[in-house]
Amino acid sequence: MNINEAIDLLKEKGYKTTGKRKEILAYFEKADGYRTAKDLIQFMESRYKGISFDTVYRNLHLYNKVGILETTELNGEKQFRMNCTHHHHHHFICNDCGKTKKIEVCPMDEVQNTLAEYAIEGHKFEIYGLCPVCQSA
Incomplete structure (x- = not known):
């Protein structure tokens, strides 16, 4: 946005x-x-x-x-x-600087197969760690 x-x-x-x-x-x-x-x-x-x-x-x-x-x-x-509203994606978030990187893969396909009889109403998937700049600092 x-x-x-x-x-x-x-x-x-x-x-x-x-x-x-x-x-x-x-x-x-x-x-x-x-x-x-x-x-x-x-x-x-x-x-x-x-x-x-x-x-x-x-x-x-x-x-x-x-x-x-x-x-x-x-x-x-x-x-x-x-908010990123243009298409569905998730993020890697740096624990030090807070910068993000888009992750185009979504684990929900597998989760929906596993929970086929459940009504999933939403999800959030984030990966945390250190970006390359913060790793080298």
Whole structure:
């Protein structure tokens, strides 16, 4: 998803697109991988002195709820990234820097065969480790 698609989705769902909301979207559009709320707060404080944690968390929750951001748990902390909506895939996530790499393989074909009589309503598949840059550091 890009920033224009995200703005259109917000408008479609009846939400305003304020300057702060656009800045948050721009931050995640440029981010290479998952980012924490703390990362976003540091970014936003450089542009909006005195921005509240509540404003940042409220917008993160909204973006996740409407499908703009996807989340994962990394090192015991919830992290966010722009949602990849163009086709189904999964991610390798670096434990150090949070960068991601698409994985085109999906294990669900095998799982669906194994659970043929079950109604699967969704899934999440992520692989964690160190990217080549972090391995060499």
